[in-house]
Amino acid sequence: MAVQTRVVSIFFIQLVLLAVSGLNRVSGAGLQTGFYDESCPEAETIALKTIRQAISKDGTIAAALLRLHFHDCFVRGCEASVLLDAAEEGDAEKDASSNLSLRGYDVIDDVKSAIEKSCPGVVSCADILALAARDAVRLLRMVFVFLLYFQTGGSSWKVETGRRDGRISLSKEADENLPSSNFNIAQLKQNFVFKGLTKKDLVVLSGAHTIGVTSCLVINDRLYNFTGRSDTDPALDPTFASELKKKCKPGGGGPVLELDQGSSTISDAHFYKAVRQNRGLLTSDAALLNDPLTLAYVKRQSTSPVK
Numbered sequence: 001m002a003v004q005t006r007v008v009s010i011f012f013i014q015l016v017l018l019a020v021s022g023l024n025r026v027s028g029a030g031l032q033t034g035f036y037d038e039s040c041p042e043a044e045t046i047a048l049k050t051i052r053q054a055i056s057k058d059g060t061i062a063a064a065l066l067r068l069h070f071h072d073c074f075v076r077g078c079e080a081s082v083l084l085d086a087a088e089e090g091d092a093e094k095d096a097s098s099n100l101s102l103r104g105y106d107v108i109d110d111v112k113s114a115i116e117k118s119c120p121g122v123v124s125c126a127d128i129l130a131l132a133a134r135d136a137v138r139l140l141r142m143v144f145v146f147l148l149y150f151q152t153g154g155s156s157w158k159v160e161t162g163r164r165d166g167r168i169s170l171s172k173e174a175d176e177n178l179p180s181s182n183f184n185i186a187q188l189k190q191n192f193v194f195k196g197l198t199k200k201d202l203v204v205l206s207g208a209h210t211i212g213v214t215s216c217l218v219i220n221d222r223l224y225n226f227t228g229r230s231d232t233d234p235a236l237d238p239t240f241a242s243e244l245k246k247k248c249k250p251g252g253g254g255p256v257l258e259l260d261q262g263s264s265t266i267s268d269a270h271f272y273k274a275v276r277q278n279r280g281l282l283t284s285d286a287a288l289l290n291d292p293l294t295l296a297y298v299k300r301q302s303t304s305p306v307k
Contacts, residue, residue, distance in 0.1 A: 030162050031160035031161065031162045031163065032160055032161070032162055033158040033159070033160050033161070034158075034161075035127075035160070035161040035162040036119075036122065036123060036127075036161060039119065039122050040115065040118065040119035040122045040123055042118050042119075043115055043118075043119060043122075043123050043127075043131075044131060046111070046114050046115050046118060047111050047114075047115065047128060047131045047132060047135060048131075048135045048139075049114075050107070050110050050111045050114050051065070051107065051111065051132055051135040051136055051139060052135075052139055053110075054107045054110065055136065055139050060212070060213060061103065061104055061107060061136065062136040062137055062139065062211065063136075063208075063211040063212030063213070063259075064102070064103040064104040064212070065104045065107060065108075065132045065133050065136040066133045066136060066137055066208055066211070066212075067102065067104075067208070067212065068082065068102055068103070068104045068105075068108070068129065068132075068133070069129050069130060069132070069133035070133075070205070070208065071093075071098070071099055071102060071174070071178060072093075072126075072129055074177055074178055074179075074195065075093055075173050075174050075177045075178065076166055076168070076173065077166075078126055078129065078130060078163055079126045079163060079164065079165055079166030080124065080125035080126040080128075080129055080163075080165045080166060081093055081165075081166040081167075081168060081169040082094055082099065082102070082129075082169070082174075083105065083108065083125055083129070083169075084166075084167075084169035087169075090170060090171065090172075091170070091171035091172075092169040092170065092171060093169045093170065093171060093173065093174040094169070094171075095171045096171035096172070096174035096175045096178075097175060098174050098175050098178040098180070099171075099174055099178075101215075104132070107132065108125070108128055108129060108132060111128050111131075111132060112125060112128055115128070123161075124163050124164055124165045125165050126163035126164065126165050126166070127161040127162070127163050130159050130161065130163065131159055131161070134159045137211070177191075177195075179191045179192070179284065180284070181214075181218055181282040181283060181284050182221070182222075182282075182283045182284065183283070183284045183287065184283070184287050184290070185287040185288070185290040185291045185294065188202055188284060188287055189202065189291065199291065199293045199294050199297065200293075200297055202288070202294060203288055203294050203297040203298055203301060204297075204301075206284065206285060206288060207271055207272065207301060209259040209260060209271055209280075209281070209282070209285060210259070210260045210270065210271035211259070211260065212258075212259045212260075213256045213257060213258055213259060214256070214257050214259055214281065214282070215252065215254075215256060215257065216247065216248030216249070216252050216253060216254035216255070216257060217252030218252075218282070219244065219248065219257070219281060219282065219283075220248065220250070220251065220252040222236065222282075222283055223236075223241060223244055223245055223248060223250075224245075224250045233283065233286070235278060235286045235289075236278060236279075236286065237277060237278040237279050240278070240279045244257075244281075257281065258281075259271075259281055259282070260274065260281075261274065261279070261281065269301060269302050269303065271285075272298050272299075272301040272302035273302045275288055275289065275298055275302075276289070276298060276299065276302055
């Protein structure tokens with residue numbers, strides 16, 4: 001892969017994280033780079049080391065950490081409420097149906113424990129989530145070799161810190177706020193507008209599907225019962241649908257699926273090219289083609305994903 005393509009990959013993930021940061025308004029007052037330079041100067045180094053160890057054991061955890069950060073930010077802002085356990089008020093966000101497949105909690109716990117040994121009670125869990133998402137995508141196997149470029153005078157990639165942890169976590173709020181993979185374009189736009197996000201943000205954040213995996217159960221209705229009449233989503237490329245049906249049996253049984261078929265470990269423009277070809281895996285991916293502005297941005301991202 002050419003140098004330019006790999007640099008584009010890293011800039012693309014920056015765009016995703018910037019879009020997520022737009023959800024930070026509730027908990028983001030006073031954020032700054034280097035917030036812990038004096039109180040816990042080794043915090044980011046410790047986080048990076050711990051994330052590197054986790055990814056060396058399980059490369060799929062990178063996408064899981066990015067998703068965990070997004071699911072946190074989309075409910076009450078980036079305040080780590082997704083990490084809280086159920087309390088007297090009822091089930092917590094992590095218990096919501098939208099969040100039952102989230103992973104990476106153990107990695108966040110490991111980072112928190114490691115930092116606590118150096119700086120007890122200083123670094124918030126919300127900041128650890130943000131740092132973990134940034135470090136995870138930087139350490140993806142296919143872009144790891146380019147870290148030296150970014151550490152020696154190349155493009156900087158800093159995360160603002162200084163978040164405070166939330167203390168309220170309700171499963172109903174997660175289910176009410178998080179976008180579903182089955183949303184159509186009208187539902188997606190309404191969901192994002194409510195959060196103060198734009199159609200461009202919608203397309204960029206959907207691009208996080210360039211990495212990671214899902215299950216056959218998630219696309220079962222799209223393959224076998226799209227309108228309740230045992231039919232297949234007509235927006236899905238017929239050849240691609242046939243390929244998926246060979247893997248996924250009616251009822252949702254089957255193997256883990258790459259969200260971006262053939263390119264799920266690389267943060268690149270392949271996802272948007274697949275969507276344009278009606279080969280986006282999720283209903284919400286295909287929905288991006290059903291609005292003139294989101295379609296235009298999908299086309300732009302498929303050729304120049306840094307713009």
